[in-house]
Amino acid sequence: MANQLSRLDQVFSALADPTRRAIVMRLCAGEASVGELADPFEMALPSFMKHIHVLETSGLVLSEKSGRVRTCRLSPDTLVGAEDWFQQQRAIWEARLDRFEAYVMKLKKDKERAGAKRPSNKINRTTGKTTKRKGSE
Amino acid sequence: MANQLSRLDQVFSALADPTRRAIVMRLCAGEASVGELADPFEMALPSFMKHIHVLETSGLVLSEKSGRVRTCRLSPDTLVGAEDWFQQQRAIWEARLDRFEAYVMKLKKDKERAGAKRPSNKINRTTGKTTKRKGSE
DNA sequence: CAATTGGTTAGCCATGGAGCTAACTATAGG
DNA sequence: CCTATAGTTAGCTCCATGGCTAACCAATTG
Structure with missing residues (x-):
């Protein structure tokens, strides 16, 4: 009986964060690997990955891993x-x-x-x- | 002098809450008093007022008090x-x-x-x- | 004036979000 | 095979958010 947030809840709360908005904006220009995305930010990778994960569960971003690199793209x-x-x-x-x-x-x-x-x-x-x-x- | 959230941060995070989205939707149909707005929600008034306040500081909602009733409208x-x-x-x-x-x-x-x-x-x-x-x- | 109504203030608590480090896994390259 | 690269997992802080109750104004109204 977990919370079952509505999709809109998730999308808006994902976009409420400037880092995540920046990621979305970046992805509007084309897909990129996690590393490329993380590069401009002064943030530890694990922290950054959380943002990616939030974006993914919100449905805004899709990603798939091939080899050791995970490529993200916008939905x-x-x-x-x-x-x-x-x-x-x-x-x-x-x-x-x-x-x-x-x-x-x-x-x-x-x-x-x-x-x-x-x-x-x-x-x-x-x-x-x-x-x-x-x-x- | 602390966080200085950007306007977009505030707006999106305000809209991330279903209660607040409902308030905004209600206000699209015209202004209303706090009491009227609060009525459909099973929530203590002080809690509800917090939502109003969030909407106000986000800039989405304006309100003014005349007599003992505060009237809210959408910006x-x-x-x-x-x-x-x-x-x-x-x-x-x-x-x-x-x-x-x-x-x-x-x-x-x-x-x-x-x-x-x-x-x-x-x-x-x-x-x-x-x-x-x-x-x- | 007394009681009601409509908001407001203050303070408490539980949860969740955003950040960190440290340690680990798994591929790619030399 | 060894090392560097690219993510990932685990686990910890800190503080913002969303909810509550209780008590408190301040206008209306009887």
Whole structure:
């Protein structure tokens, strides 16, 4: 009854480490042996190997050993899988934004029709900005 | 003055937790109070608050308190920032793929032109790539 | 004002992650 | 066969993370 981390858990936590992100970035440029990968880092090999192992169990990296050298390569599918998560969130976010904007437009129309009564734009005290949000800020 | 984690470190490690991902997903649909957010989770409030705090220091979530209720909302910029990282990696990956494909095409042409003369480049059986590793391939 | 509600602070504990050294295995090369 | 190379295993620290309880504000509300 071990923990059974979800794939996303593993992928994100793998990418949370700068060393491991660097490895992934390196592997984007093509496969490499453990030694080649480890070379730029000031770190004992066993420590480094742990990172490789984390990347492997996360599914981001595949490796196979031939002779005495282990060659690692990226598994682009997993990376893309994580990317998808962002895109889904963004889709939801943007849908909401659209709804919100529609709502604001409706408010505006209502006000215009009411004939410029009062300046009802609330000001956010902490940011000093109006609540009107068009694109990003 | 200690660790000075990079923003990406913080964002990814924030997203590595399923509770926190759920919070982010919930906030994509619109802002909410801490209580509302905490409701679906079987977790003591202080524990839950820690998650909120992690999300805040990662920059993914903003919050402000008015009266006794704290309202949280998503900071889409940070989310998009993380998404960018993936896109950059994918760009590099795809560029490499293109180069690789071009390389394969060249091999093919060479072979055709040579009329099946000699196989001077050793081919690694497992990867299908030459052993000659100068720079990238 | 008293009680409730919504968060917050403080402090404890168990686990896991990231690093190390030392010693070992197994291939490649001379 | 001997040695150097490339990883691997074992086992140890240290500290960050995720969870808890208990006690504590500070606004609302009756």
